[in-house]
Amino acid sequence: MSALLSLRDIGKSFGGLAALSGISFDVQQGEIVGVIGPNGAGKTTLFNVITSVFPPTAGEVILDGERISGLPPHKITKRGITRTFQNIRLFSTMTVEENVMVGRHCRTGAGVWQGVLHTGKERREERGIRAKTRELLDLVGLSGTDVEMAAGSLPYGHQRRLEIARALAAEPRLLLLDEPVAGMNNAETQDVFELIKKVQSLGVTILLIEHDMSLVMKACDRLVVFNFGRKIAEGTPAEVQDNPQVIEAYLGTEERDADA
Amino acid sequence: MEWLNPYHLQVASFVLINAILGVSIYVTLSTGQLSLGNAGFMSIGAYTAALLSTQHQIPIPVGIAAGSLLAGVAGILVGIPALRLSGVYLAIATLGFGEVLRAVLINWESLTGGAVGIAAIPQMGRVILAWASDRGFSPESLGLQPNQFISLMVFTILLLCTVLTISFFLRLSRSRVGRAYTAIRLDESAAAAAGIPITYYKVLAFSQGALLSGFAGALFAHSTSFVSPGDFTYHRAVEILVFAVFGGSEHIFGPVFGAAFLTVAPEALRAISDYRYILYGILLVAMMIFRPQGVIDPALLRRFRRSAKGTPA
Amino acid sequence: MFLEQLINGITQGSIYAIVALGYTLVFGVLDIINMAHGEIFMFGSFVALLVVTRLGASLPVAFLAAIVSAAVLGLLLERVALRPLRTRRGASHLASMISTIGVSILLENVAHKLFGAGNHLFETSFAEISFNIGSVTVYLVQVVILLISLALMAGLALWLSRSRSGKALRATAENLETAGLLGVNTNRMITATVVIASAMGGVAGVLVGMAFSYINNQMGLSMGLKGLAIIIFGGMGSVYGAMAGGLILGLSETFMVAYGSSGYRDAIAFVLIIVILLLKPQGLFGQSPAEARR
Numbered sequence: 063m064s065a066l067l068s069l070r071d072i073g074k075s076f077g078g079l080a081a082l083s084g085i086s087f088d089v090q091q092g093e094i095v096g097v098i099g100p101n102g103a104g105k106t107t108l109f110n111v112i113t114s115v116f117p118p119t120a121g122e123v124i125l126d127g128e129r130i131s132g133l134p135p136h137k138i139t140k141r142g143i144t145r146t147f148q149n150i151r152l153f154s155t156m157t158v159e160e161n162v163m164v165g166r167h168c169r170t171g172a173g174v175w176q177g178v179l180h181t182g183k184e185r186r187e188e189r190g191i192r193a194k195t196r197e198l199l200d201l202v203g204l205s206g207t208d209v210e211m212a213a214g215s216l217p218y219g220h221q222r223r224l225e226i227a228r229a230l231a232a233e234p235r236l237l238l239l240d241e242p243v244a245g246m247n248n249a250e251t252q253d254v255f256e257l258i259k260k261v262q263s264l265g266v267t268i269l270l271i272e273h274d275m276s277l278v279m280k281a282c283d284r285l286v287v288f289n290f291g292r293k294i295a296e297g298t299p300a301e302v303q304d305n306p307q308v309i310e311a312y313l314g315t316e317e318r319d320a321d322a
Numbered sequence: 323m324e325w326l327n328p329y330h331l332q333v334a335s336f337v338l339i340n341a342i343l344g345v346s347i348y349v350t351l352s353t354g355q356l357s358l359g360n361a362g363f364m365s366i367g368a369y370t371a372a373l374l375s376t377q378h379q380i381p382i383p384v385g386i387a388a389g390s391l392l393a394g395v396a397g398i399l400v401g402i403p404a405l406r407l408s409g410v411y412l413a414i415a416t417l418g419f420g421e422v423l424r425a426v427l428i429n430w431e432s433l434t435g436g437a438v439g440i441a442a443i444p445q446m447g448r449v450i451l452a453w454a455s456d457r458g459f460s461p462e463s464l465g466l467q468p469n470q471f472i473s474l475m476v477f478t479i480l481l482l483c484t485v486l487t488i489s490f491f492l493r494l495s496r497s498r499v500g501r502a503y504t505a506i507r508l509d510e511s512a513a514a515a516a517g518i519p520i521t522y523y524k525v526l527a528f529s530q531g532a533l534l535s536g537f538a539g540a541l542f543a544h545s546t547s548f549v550s551p552g553d554f555t556y557h558r559a560v561e562i563l564v565f566a567v568f569g570g571s572e573h574i575f576g577p578v579f580g581a582a583f584l585t586v587a588p589e590a591l592r593a594i595s596d597y598r599y600i601l602y603g604i605l606l607v608a609m610m611i612f613r614p615q616g617v618i619d620p621a622l623l624r625r626f627r628r629s630a631k632g633t634p635a
Numbered sequence: 636m637f638l639e640q641l642i643n644g645i646t647q648g649s650i651y652a653i654v655a656l657g658y659t660l661v662f663g664v665l666d667i668i669n670m671a672h673g674e675i676f677m678f679g680s681f682v683a684l685l686v687v688t689r690l691g692a693s694l695p696v697a698f699l700a701a702i703v704s705a706a707v708l709g710l711l712l713e714r715v716a717l718r719p720l721r722t723r724r725g726a727s728h729l730a731s732m733i734s735t736i737g738v739s740i741l742l743e744n745v746a747h748k749l750f751g752a753g754n755h756l757f758e759t760s761f762a763e764i765s766f767n768i769g770s771v772t773v774y775l776v777q778v779v780i781l782l783i784s785l786a787l788m789a790g791l792a793l794w795l796s797r798s799r800s801g802k803a804l805r806a807t808a809e810n811l812e813t814a815g816l817l818g819v820n821t822n823r824m825i826t827a828t829v830v831i832a833s834a835m836g837g838v839a840g841v842l843v844g845m846a847f848s849y850i851n852n853q854m855g856l857s858m859g860l861k862g863l864a865i866i867i868f869g870g871m872g873s874v875y876g877a878m879a880g881g882l883i884l885g886l887s888e889t890f891m892v893a894y895g896s897s898g899y900r901d902a903i904a905f906v907l908i909i910v911i912l913l914l915k916p917q918g919l920f921g922q923s924p925a926e927a928r929r
Contacts (some may be wrong), residue, residue: 151512155508167501173499179497409727603737610737
């Protein structure tokens with residue numbers, strides 16, 4: 063079976079600095095793949111290349127057999143890839159509800175005139191959007207929240223969940239999560255773990271950047287390890303855990319430790 | 323009907339035209355684009371309407387529609403390259419566009435009449451009076467003098483246009499397109515990642531703003547009967563900016579309030595009308611320091627609505 | 636004839652360059668466009684005129700008066716309109732620009748009240764003196780303007796590259812936070828920058844009076860917009876860009892008036908803006924977005 067997402071020799075340079083080089087791996091439909099590595103290893107840059115925040119300087123991103131590198135970001139969303147951000151980028155002065163409704167944009171179609179004239183079709187569409195929004199807020203565990211609240215005034219953990227709800231509103235096939243449990247305690251992390259598993263059970267494939275090793279080991283079917291913009295290991299969590307290069311990347315070699 | 327003073331009606335008419343101009347800058351601002359070129363788009367609408375009606379005897383409504391559409395098309399032509407610019411660069415480039423346009427208006431004398439402008443543009447009120455008189459109507463039958471009737475007609479037409487404009491864009495702001503606009507304004511990258519085609523909506527908003535400015539310009543031409551390049555200077559562009567900055571840049575009622583307040587105040591307070599631009603200057607600085615979102619902001623409106631419903635704020 | 640137009644263009648261009656330098660200094664340090672710069676330039680010009688006509692002062696004193704008054708206006712601008720916005724959390728660059736637009740309208744209309752509309756004669760005692768180099772007639776005024784402009788530009792360039800305070804300014808322009816951490820009093824640096832930029836505007840004001848013999852209270856607007864065009868064309872924050880851009884605009888305008896249609900002279904600046912924004916938005920000497928620190 064061919065992969066849902068295929069990264070072929072992806073490179074990304076900024077001026078003289080190579081943030082990514084020679085990145086190749088596949089993500090199969092239905093998996094949860096973890097992308098791990100020290101800070102600055104290029105993980106978020108990879109997400110940015112996949113979602114076309116900027117194009118790769120080398121290589122291709124292939125989604126379900128179709129080359130998507132170079133398409134504008136909204137078209138990639140429409141083809142089924144959505145994401146959350148490392149430092150939460152909600153529309154903070156829009157309401158909770160509106161944030162999720164915006165996520166639904168590419169699956170709906172009411173234009174200027176339909177919106178202004180409030181046609182029957184538009185009304186039905188809006189009702190549908192609101193219903194789906196409620197459904198998603200339920201799914202991520204925000205059903206008790208006042209949907210009219212400004213998104214920016216939600217507590218931190220709820221904001222992260224709202225961002226996931228917004229990303230799910232576009233009915234993605236592939237969801238990119240960038241450090242979804244950063245700054246969370248064990249209980250909150252466990253909640254997010256369960257949410258991730260629930261999302262997987264709905265048929266969504268997940269690519270996950272995280273530093274929280276317990277979450278990564280529990281949730282991920284496979285891991286890809288980055289360091290200095292290169293892939294240094296790939297495999298199941300158990301395989302990767304014992305890989306000496308991975309250990310060196312995170313902890314440094316014994317000689318270096320002795321000098322510290 | 324002694325109280326129906328043509329002078330008051332004229333001020334009210336300017337309030338309405340300024341309100342439409344305020345909405346025009348608001349629409350582009352709602353996607354995060356500050357355009358200082360609306361005086362230029364206004365001149366396109368005004369001159370198109372003026373030329374069509376004076377030189378080609380095109381009926382007024384057609385001329386107004388043509389002027390607005392032409393301004394809207396100009397908006398698309400300016401809006402597309404403007405995508406590469408943001409913030410300060412965009413503001414200055416649009417200002418530059420307005421000034422280039424004005425230079426063309428002054429120098430292309432064969433078309434535009436140069437610095438002298440175009441006079442004797444059919445005035446909406448007068449045209450209606452003439453049409454009605456031909457059918458045996460006389461303003462005295464309503465207890466009105468001819469000039470009262472004329473001013474009242476102009477005011478009524480402008481009121482209709484303004485109400486339609488505000489309703490249109492209010493509805494738009496609450497719809498799917500409106501949400502897209504707001505998302506783009508708040509965080510363009512995140513909006514793109516959420517599936518919103520940024521280019522399409524930014525150019526759309528830009529051309530909508532331009533079309534509205536052209537609409538206001540055409541209405542202006544048919545209300546005052548005379549246009550010249552001096553009506554569309556940098557000062558006009560700044561005035562429109564002040565409506566939005568002072569009145570409120572985050573809700574459509576903001577620039578409407580700003581236009582109303584700042585058009586009426588200098589008239590009501592004769593003493594300050596001489597110093598109106600000095601006041602604008604101070605107002606801009608003060609607003610930026612103390613209340614950058616303007617007087618009317620969504621929070622204020624929410625409090626208004628709650629107290630109107632009787633619930634505690 | 637051509638050479639005389641060339642000299643005209645260079646003279647004009649050097650005045651433009653000085654005005655543009657004022658914009659570029661402020662942009663480099665504060666990342667904002669001071670839309671009031673043109674009006675400060677205009678004010679300086681009128682103060683110089685008043686000092687000469689009412690107090691019978693000499694030209695050097697007029698320069699001093701222009702510099703001082705412009706510097707004071709710059710100081711007030713920075714303290715009243717700009718600094719409060721820096722401390723305010725979340726104030727955008729656009730807000731600062733809008734604030735300076737407010738100040739510019741204020742100054743323009745105060746000038747209207749104080750100095751009256753219309754053209755005012757600006758007499759330079761040696762305006763008639765000229766000499767011939769071959770077939771070319773050169774006016775002493777032009778030479779003086781050129782010398783003063785060059786001295787000012789050279790002085791600025793030297794100060795920025797050699798002196799301690801100049802380097803501190805460049806550091807502040809490069810990265811405000813880091814400069815502060817390294818011990819630069821950034822507030823004082825910012826104030827000094829605005830003051831110096833404004834003072835340069837004042838000098839330009841006197842030079843314009845000398846060059847054209849007439850000044851009016853609308854010239855702040857047109858000079859201001861042209862100065863903007865120059866720095867956008869040359870690259871915002873680039874000293875060389877301001878100088879090159881000023882020269883190019885001065886020459887273009889002069890030749891347009893001499894050989895083309897004079898009515899479109901003022902539009903050249905805006906055509907330059909539009910062209911450069913379409914071809915190379917960061918300006919001739921500007922950094923490309925990927926390398927810019929922003």
